[in-house]
Amino acid sequence: MKSNKRKLTGICLALTILFIGFSSPVQNYANIPDEIRILENDHYEIQPSLPIKIYVTSGQNEQVLSLNGNETLAEDLVEVNLGKPLKIEPKDIGEVTVEFRLFGYVPLRSMEVNIVPDRDLIPGGESIGIRSGAGEVIVTDHYFLQTQNGELSPAKEAGIKAGDSIVKVDGQKIRDIDKTSKILENTLEESSSINITVRRNNEFKKTTVESRYCNELQKKSIGLYLADSSLGVGTLTYIDKKNNTFGALGHSVSDFTNRDGSFRDGRIVNARIVDIEEGKSGKPGQKRGVFVEEDQPYGKVEKNTDFGIFGQIEDEQVDTTSVNKKSIGLIDHVDEGEAEILTVLEDDKVERFDIEIKRLMPQNSASGKGMVIEVTDEELKEETGGIIQGMSGSPIIQEDRIVGAVTHVFVNEPTKGYGIFLEWMLYEAER
Template sequence: LAINGIKVNDINQAARLLNRAGREPQKSILLTILRDEKQKTITVTPLYSDLDGGYRIGLYIRDSAAGVGTLSFYDPATKRYGALGHIIVDADTNKPVNIQDGNIVKAKIINIKTALRGKPGEKTGIFIDQDSFKGNIDQNTPYGIFGQLESFHPTGKAIPMALTTQVETGPAEMLTVIEGETIGSFQVVIERLSPQTKPSDKGFILKVVDEKLLSSTGGIVQGMSGSPIIQHGRIVGAVTHVFINDPTRGYGIFIEWMYQQAVDSGESKQETGRMKQGETGRPNPERTERRQKLAG
């Protein structure tokens, strides 16, 4: 978080502060860190490295992460979106990534690594910097990532959202991209539901039965997380995980939980902004009404 009381924003700034401290007579520095959601201050002493001619403290620092995922939904009324359906974790530590300044951009799928039993497949894409699709990431949660899409003009028709009690076992379709930027519709079957009264990223089990998708990808692959599931004309959920030993099957999250998180996190940001401007906290009747509607 900080070196000698100075907030650290990126790797280059951290390197400059460490080198500056290393050249001082009193070489020890104070590191402010966040560990297990608790802020701590520790003292360390940088050592000079002949290898690269700078002072080091033995830490591997990473200030960026990138990957391919799928947008699950977008609410044009609030400009809130939800994607992935699960939390983003660090590839090395397997701990949640603390996102401070994230963005989502458009991607073009250029290759698919086919999934095999015991070997997960993967989408490979290139990021496309287009003004027609820009958004931030303000929440990284167990139920997906959420934020605002300020530059997005969808051409498709909006569809209703199903509550958890309206989801059924049986045929459904999954929307995802397997080539370029074209969204395809593929047949799946919702095999089993897990009755839930509170959010979870594993609400149902689905099986891919679409022959085209099976021949192209082998089933569910990395990068499909967040792919929306449609049943009876409603969006009911999104893909979250694949079964490693059977890539034709995977888990999905109920869309109600994702939408609720998007609404709550968006209003939390607005309330925080008002509090910073000096307003007192007060109940939001619109928020209460929306929750009642979500609850059926």
């Protein structure tokens, strides 16, 4: 009998603990982020809704923020009733660790607070072409010829490696794969050897390749697989004129030889959209564009990350006289509901289109999928079917702030997709 009572008591205790653990107040407290960023003229509120009092300290040697109106200095303990919102207000730019303590000395958890300068950004929306290298042709692999002496690759024997960029062929500068193929073909018709200059790790190497007759191809060849350095069309997200930097795409790009997403000497150029392939369920659509003014790059890519590509913008490429700048929108500023995106559907004309932010994903750390968005603009749905390839990086505008960028499309529901918070893009660009 006593055994049954003990079992019943244990079950009740377990259910009580389980109930408390899943209760709204405890979940609210558990969802307090490990790190937050606050604009210098803004504030941040936490609503744990726990019927207890704790003490909070900033643990800093100087006044950086106030908690519920109480200015905090080093080791100051501010009593906080967790049944009410905790309001954090910046007093200065900098980083501070806020510690939550029970009874003033039992540590519960800590939160990093980064107070950042408020500034305006130039919203993007322009289509950009992305190139790896300076308009060169990339060696992706060696092709082994079937010769009377067995299988071999003359280019490999001459020291050319996958990842090399072909700069010159027989003294002629190379800019695209079509020109390279024609020069190689014409030269090999007249000679069995060919001079090739490649760039590897920012060093130039000149070598002579002796071609061989390939029984399979029935012609002379040097045994190379080549690819153009063009990595496609995307969308510019923002320009920060304070330090002449840009952010784009909202995700990383990969070239033909760097599977980890990095690429060397990347640059962005202006692009014009010449055609749209409409997206359908199971088949994403895409923008088709052409690169223009390649001799005048729009910017140089310095960082290629999971949250976008970032780099220096060419100053003369940006006309700031007629640009409508937008404020930064951090995660705390973003709400579910109406918003807009800026993107190009034809030529180089940036247009506004209506979307709805359907769901915000709770995030205590950086992620490329911060919100679920849906295209509601009838014109955009008619032209594209929804979100298509090439829209990645299109800035999301809400309440006159840049709050994020389009990143992915739902393959089976092309009117919907993911967006990344602008906060994560700025964090990645500046760290």
